[in-house]
Amino acid sequence: MNYRSTRDTSLSLTAAETIARGLSREGGLFVPESVPQIDANFLTQLSAMNYAERSAAVMKLYLSDFTADELLEYTKAAYANFSTESAAPLHRLDEKTSFMELWHGPTCAFKDIALQILPYLLTASLRKTNESKKVCILVATSGDTGKAALEGFRDVEDTAILVFYPRDGVSDVQKLQMQSQQGNNVSVCGVEGNFDDAQTGVKQIFSDPVFASELAARGWFLSSANSINWGRLLPQIVYYISAYCDLLNEGKIHNGEEISFCVPTGNFGDILAGFYAKQMGLPVKRLICASNSNDVLTEFFHTGTYNRNRPFFTTVSPSMDILISSNLERLLFEVSGKDAGYITSLMTALKNDGCYSVTPEVKEKLDKLFRAGCCDENNTKAQIGSVWADHQYLMDTHTAVAHNVLEQYRREEVSQEQVVVVSTASPFKFCGAVLEGLSHPGTGDGLSEIAELEALTGVSAPAPLAALRNAKVRFSESVEKEQMETVVSDFLR
Numbered sequence: 001m002n003y004r005s006t007r008d009t010s011l012s013l014t015a016a017e018t019i020a021r022g023l024s025r026e027g028g029l030f031v032p033e034s035v036p037q038i039d040a041n042f043l044t045q046l047s048a049m050n051y052a053e054r055s056a057a058v059m060k061l062y063l064s065d066f067t068a069d070e071l072l073e074y075t076k077a078a079y080a081n082f083s084t085e086s087a088a089p090l091h092r093l094d095e096k097t098s099f100m101e102l103w104h105g106p107t108c109a110f111k112d113i114a115l116q117i118l119p120y121l122l123t124a125s126l127r128k129t130n131e132s133k134k135v136c137i138l139v140a141t142s143g144d145t146g147k148a149a150l151e152g153f154r155d156v157e158d159t160a161i162l163v164f165y166p167r168d169g170v171s172d173v174q175k176l177q178m179q180s181q182q183g184n185n186v187s188v189c190g191v192e193g194n195f196d197d198a199q200t201g202v203k204q205i206f207s208d209p210v211f212a213s214e215l216a217a218r219g220w221f222l223s224s225a226n227s228i229n230w231g232r233l234l235p236q237i238v239y240y241i242s243a244y245c246d247l248l249n250e251g252k253i254h255n256g257e258e259i260s261f262c263v264p265t266g267n268f269g270d271i272l273a274g275f276y277a278k279q280m281g282l283p284v285k286r287l288i289c290a291s292n293s294n295d296v297l298t299e300f301f302h303t304g305t306y307n308r309n310r311p312f313f314t315t316v317s318p319s320m321d322i323l324i325s326s327n328l329e330r331l332l333f334e335v336s337g338k339d340a341g342y343i344t345s346l347m348t349a350l351k352n353d354g355c356y357s358v359t360p361e362v363k364e365k366l367d368k369l370f371r372a373g374c375c376d377e378n379n380t381k382a383q384i385g386s387v388w389a390d391h392q393y394l395m396d397t398h399t400a401v402a403h404n405v406l407e408q409y410r411r412e413e414v415s416q417e418q419v420v421v422v423s424t425a426s427p428f429k430f431c432g433a434v435l436e437g438l439s440h441p442g443t444g445d446g447l448s449e450i451a452e453l454e455a456l457t458g459v460s461a462p463a464p465l466a467a468l469r470n471a472k473v474r475f476s477e478s479v480e481k482e483q484m485e486t487v488v489s490d491f492l493r
């Protein structure tokens with residue numbers, strides 16, 4: 001199984017080369033040359049397995065240059081760090097609705113599912129491609145990715161990781177999670193400015209050839225851990241298939257029956273993994289794309305026009321505050337008949353005009369599978385309150401957006417299928433907004449709000465967040481954007 005780029009289909013790379021390289025040189029994203037197929041038999045077999053075994057079996061279909069034993073070793077190690085038996089357990093809300101809780105890993109957000117295993121896949125890929133330099137992972141984060149990447153790569157041999165976060169743009173809990181990071185190969189640094197400043201700074205460092213050769217001379221190269229890397233997307237395909245197996249085991253569906261997923265979406269990585277699961281043959285009726293007030297994707301699925309020329313809102317679901325959803329490029333490639341020229345023209349229009357429209361044929365294909373909706377801040381909080389009142393189930397802000405959009409979907413069309421709402425973070429990561437949703441505004445201090453939310457609901461905070469009470473700050477530095485390259489250089493000295 002080889003991979004090619006969405007903007008240059010003449011390329012053909014092995015899985016190891018694809019993961020080692022991350023992004024294709026001409027700016028395209030890597031996609032599998034063909035999508036492996038699964039059937040009812042495969043689903044029956046998987047249903048008898050635990051999560052690590054399911055993950056190895058599914059990933060093996062895409063990683064033909066890895067052995068089954070290798071993959072099982074990685075998945076077992078990665079998912080042993082989760083507090084639940086399955087890394088993606090279902091919580092049943094009512095007869096037709098479950099939440100798939102993807103946040104029982106070390107940093108309490110769904111990024112752990114991929115970032116706990118990416119270090120294994122990446123270091124193995126570097127070995128398989130005979131790379132002799134060590135890799136430094138450089139991350140600009142709006143909160144969840146940075147911490148998950150730090151936990152994934154801490155003390156991994158021949159790697160280092162450096163995370164930049166906007167000094168005033170992450171929650172108290174998120175900041176302390178990063179500043180107190182343990183490990184001997186890690187560093188964390190604040191940037192004066194917002195997420196875009198941090199992101200732009202990191203992109204400039206990546207595209208500086210002089211700096212790259214200076215680092216190469218010292219035995220280092222830079223790589224990224226965000227969801228443009230296939231190695232981060234692939235582990236996410238697994239939980240869609242795993243959820244189906246769990247519903248089979250619960251006796252809620254028969255093998256072959258279609259189900260739907262509702263996904264809180266930002267960069268379009270999570271829901272794209274669901275699309276690949278459907279392409280593999282998983283019986284999926286709809287993928288429902290849920291957005292917050294940054295509703296660029298809702299408009300796109302409704303009209304066929306993607307337009308980033310709009311106000312940017314900072315919301316209580318910050319991991320979905322995004323105007324350019326990078327992974328949409330992979331979806332458009334797949335539904336346009338793998339037309340790299342067409343994708344290049346759309347992405348050029350996006351870069352130059354901030355806007356593009358897809359052809360009626362592409363729009364029609366999207367309409368068959370996708371639905372989309374959005375939910376503003378007040379409705380997000382109200383959703384947290386009503387689900388707590390009706391079911392005593394506590395949701396975070398991102399999950400609440402998705403659940404609200406699911407209710408809209410069920411009002412708009414007749415649908416009897418089982419729906420799985422993808423739950424992406426622990427409510428204790430966003431205590432302030434969750435407390436407001438429960439009509440008990442907190443003190444405004446992130447750490448004491450964890451205790452307030454516990455006291456109010458009787459629900460315990462996940463251990464890694466509760467432990468922040470005693471966390472010691474190791475990294476308190478912050479710099480101007482212009483100094484970021486110096487920070488990297490000093491770190492790798």
Ligand SMILES: *Cc1c(COP(=O)(O)O)cnc(C)c1O
Pocket residue numbers: 109110111144145227264265266267268269270271319320398424425
């Ligand atoms: C990253 C993130 C999302 C969005 O996922 P994408 O793959 O970027 O669409 C949603 N919720 C939470 C909590 C996240 O951390």
